[in-house]
């Protein structure tokens with residue numbers, strides 16, 4: 159490597175200190191590379207720390223311990239069937255690769271000290287494959303930060319990566335980072351892009367998905383900086399028009415998406431002035447994709463409705479399966495338990511139990527008479543007030559194109575030497591079917607990218 163007035167030097171620089179970036183930093187340092195992780199905000203973790211923690215995987219030790227027989231072949235058959243149902247073609251080789259990598263990564267995380275509940279059922283998968291981080295993804299981030307610190311990874315907070323620097327051969331030479339002291343030019347043997355998604359970059363979203371009417375993004379740090387930096391040096395992108403449809407989510411941790419079954423069971427959706435949202439509209443609001451109603455909404459569950467919801471005593475196991483066995487609604491997929499029942503919500507700030515309509519109205523901030531008019535006739539307490547919720551965009555799904563080794567590809571398909579992509583910043587395949595792959599792939603791709611970057615940097619020295 160040449161020195162053209164660099165301020166700093168590392169074997170591997172990772173841009174983004176969310177789940178994929180921390181995992182990449184840990185993998186690079188474990189392979190012996192001097193590693194810097196640049197994080198734009200004041201805290202590591204990104205959206206990973208906010209995640210419910212679902213990882214979909216097959217043939218795992220968690221499944222074996224629970225007596226669940228599964229294999230990658232069965233898993234692949236389920237994904238192929240889901241793709242057929244969705245009218246989508248899949249790349250079987252890459253899907254297989256990703257499935258194996260995600261399942262192996264779950265075991266790596268267990269070895270690092272991460273615990274999982276489950277496996278929980280998750281249709282249309284024919285076998286319970288839902289593994290959920292315990293107690294939640296803030297712990298997952300803690301585990302990664304502590305493991306990275308042990309390997310002397312230099313995690314620099316409030317230090318956004320701003321620009322990728324190439325040498326005269328078109329290989330990655332370093333990164334410009336912007337700290338509070340001004341720009342810092344870091345010479346690097348290899349760089350991993352792990353700067354998350356672009357749902358908060360309105361200009362980028364309007365350009366790639368002009369027909370999308372947007373709800374508010376969940377977090378404003380998701381400005382697609384990694385996508386922008388990569389595109390500027392000629393990287394190929396794919397699926398950029400794929401932005402998650404707006405979803406109703408609780409606005410405090412855990413950011414649960416309430417289940418559509420709640421309205422059919424009798425739960426009422428009300429605005430913050432206590433006005434009822436009528437059943438048909440309420441059902442639409444609980445489905446992803448509905449784009450109006452961006453104001454705060456509360457969900458009110460009276461005693462008669464609570465009796466119709468799934469309870470822990472409905473579970474037979476393994477995992478949370480009572481809702482699936484009885485057909486009774488759950489509140490939403492949630493950290494630790496997989497599927498939250500009303501009882502689980504008591505632990506969270508967005509749950510309030512009110513003995514009377516007056517107390518429920520006081521909590522919402524509306525007039526008791528208005529709330530009473532929005533509830534069923536003769537509605538009896540206790541009332542569970544869940545909220546506020548808002549319709550938000552949680553993520554975008556397009557990324558910088560990579561191969562299975564996570565090398566970033568240029569527009570013409572060649573590898574951009576020294577540049578790797580991980581997490582939602584990058585994209586290997588377009589369809590997996592069901593959820594629980596974004597987090598698993600963030601971890602797996604971070605591991606692959608970090609190790610690959612360390613190897614590449616080692617060869618340059």
Ligand SMILES: Cc1cc2nc3c(=O)[nH]c(=O)nc-3n(C[C@H](O)[C@H](O)[C@H](O)COP(=O)(O)OP(=O)(O)OC[C@H]3O[C@@H](n4cnc5c(N)ncnc54)[C@H](O)[C@@H]3O)c2cc1C
Nearest residue numbers: 174176178198204205206210211212319354581582596597
């Ligand atoms: C509420 C919620 C629940 C979810 N639940 C699940 C789930 O249960 N299962 C699942 O599979 N997926 C889930 N997801 C999606 C999944 O969590 C994410 O796709 C995944 O964790 C993304 O990891 P990442 O490291 O790529 O991005 P992030 O974790 O968002 O990390 C990106 C990091 O890069 C930083 N950054 C941005 N720009 C720069 C820059 N210029 N320089 C330096 N740093 C920068 C950001 O500040 C951030 O810390 C959920 C997402 C949300 C929002």
